[in-house]
Amino acid sequence: MIAVVVAVLLGAFLGSFLNVCIHRMPRNESVVHPPSRCYACGTRVAWYDNLPVVSYLVLRGRCRWCGSPFSPRYLVLELVSAALTGAVVWATVAGGAPHLAASPWWGGAPVAQALTAACLLVLAWYLLVASVIDLEHEMIPDELSKPMQALSPFLAAAAGTVLDLGWHPLRWAFGDAWSGPGDFLSPFLWISSFAVLALVASGSLLVKVLKSFPGEGEGQVSPEESRGLLVGIWWFAAVSAVQIAITAGLLLSGVGALVEFGLLLGSAVLGSLAGWWTLYLVGLVGTVVARQYAMGFGDVKLLAPMGAFLGPVGVVYTVFVSSVIGTVVGLPSLWRKWVLRREHVNTRLPYGPFLAVAALVVLGLGVHLHRGIWDGMAWFQGLYLPR
Numbered sequence: 001m002i003a004v005v006v007a008v009l010l011g012a013f014l015g016s017f018l019n020v021c022i023h024r025m026p027r028n029e030s031v032v033h034p035p036s037r038c039y040a041c042g043t044r045v046a047w048y049d050n051l052p053v054v055s056y057l058v059l060r061g062r063c064r065w066c067g068s069p070f071s072p073r074y075l076v077l078e079l080v081s082a083a084l085t086g087a088v089v090w091a092t093v094a095g096g097a098p099h100l101a102a103s104p105w106w107g108g109a110p111v112a113q114a115l116t117a118a119c120l121l122v123l124a125w126y127l128l129v130a131s132v133i134d135l136e137h138e139m140i141p142d143e144l145s146k147p148m149q150a151l152s153p154f155l156a157a158a159a160g161t162v163l164d165l166g167w168h169p170l171r172w173a174f175g176d177a178w179s180g181p182g183d184f185l186s187p188f189l190w191i192s193s194f195a196v197l198a199l200v201a202s203g204s205l206l207v208k209v210l211k212s213f214p215g216e217g218e219g220q221v222s223p224e225e226s227r228g229l230l231v232g233i234w235w236f237a238a239v240s241a242v243q244i245a246i247t248a249g250l251l252l253s254g255v256g257a258l259v260e261f262g263l264l265l266g267s268a269v270l271g272s273l274a275g276w277w278t279l280y281l282v283g284l285v286g287t288v289v290a291r292q293y294a295m296g297f298g299d300v301k302l303l304a305p306m307g308a309f310l311g312p313v314g315v316v317y318t319v320f321v322s323s324v325i326g327t328v329v330g331l332p333s334l335w336r337k338w339v340l341r342r343e344h345v346n347t348r349l350p351y352g353p354f355l356a357v358a359a360l361v362v363l364g365l366g367v368h369l370h371r372g373i374w375d376g377m378a379w380f381q382g383l384y385l386p387r
């Protein structure tokens with residue numbers, strides 16, 4: 001319990017720093033220098049006015065010197081960060097979610113639990129910062145997403161939290177020909193290499209198609225945008241190729257522990273590729289059908305790192321859960337627009353935050369969700385099918 005209390009405090013303090021990241025990163029400013037200032041009068045914020053949550057409440061959300069209001073977002077984010085950090089430590093260290101409890105590495109309980117907690121916290125904080133920036137700017141800075149794309153499969157494998165939701169993609173693809181972990185390498189190489197090659201080919205094709213669209217203005221892709229798109233796709237393809245090569249090396253090493261790590265890393269890499277492809281295909285089809293740019297690349301940047309932790313099946317559950325949450329949240333505004341005929345109501349919703357929430361839900365409850373769905377289907381079959 002002490003660990004959870006410490007985590008909540010740590011999360012609140014970190015929330016203040018994440019606030020700085022969220023404000024400065026999209027503006028290409030350093031997150032460490034200069035120290036925080038009031039945006040209205042420029043006075044430096046003293047440390048005693050910079051305490052998370054407490055300072056905001058004491059000063060009633062206003063600058064001590066000029067009285068101009070600070071956005072309530074600062075308070076909300078500090079609270080969310082505290083709650084999230086506490087929840088992850090509760091699930092891992094305090095045993096709240098047994099399937100996330102401890103990394104299979106470093107045998108001893110406290111170290112292994114701390115390792116799992118640390119890796120999951122990196123994911124949770126990334127999702128928090130990236131989805132809030134996405135909410136505000138409709139983009140996710142590369143300096144945030146690129147390192148995360150490179151690191152997430154290693155973090156997931158180190159944490160030992162690549163969800164295994166009953167369906168093994170390799171067993172399904174290769175049936176009886178796949179004889180278990182010893183024969184993991186060849187199907188893994190086939191699937192993953194194909195995914196990366198298809199990614200590069202379809203990315204180049206997408207940019208060609210986009211450039212060929214006639215007309216000006218919205219929906220038209222500028223040269224910088226199409227260049228950025230290509231760089232993003234090639235970066236992901238390159239880091240995936242390196243991850244695949246490292247996995248292959250580990251599996252070939254023949255050293256017990258390295259092979260074990262390689263197996264987990266392989267599942268994480270496949271999850272990350274599945275995360276990328278799921279939204280990428282949706283955007284690709286949307287772009288070609290609507291004949292205008294419909295990629296939502298921020299969502300791809302969110303789902304690829306999540307996919308490493310969620311595994312390929314977890315990705316599918318996450319997309320499903322996020323659309324359920326999105327529908328529920330969006331229903332009131334849809335009602336106002338279509339039933340009450342309020343034309344001006346904005347029904348556009350950013351998808352990123354729903355994805356982030358859904359990923360955390362599936363990480364925590366995916367095992368139960370999976371079991372519930374299969375039990376439900378079995379019950380349904382029992383009702384209607386003759387025995």
Ligand SMILES: [Zn+2]
Binds near residue numbers: 041063067
């Ligand atoms: Zn001020």
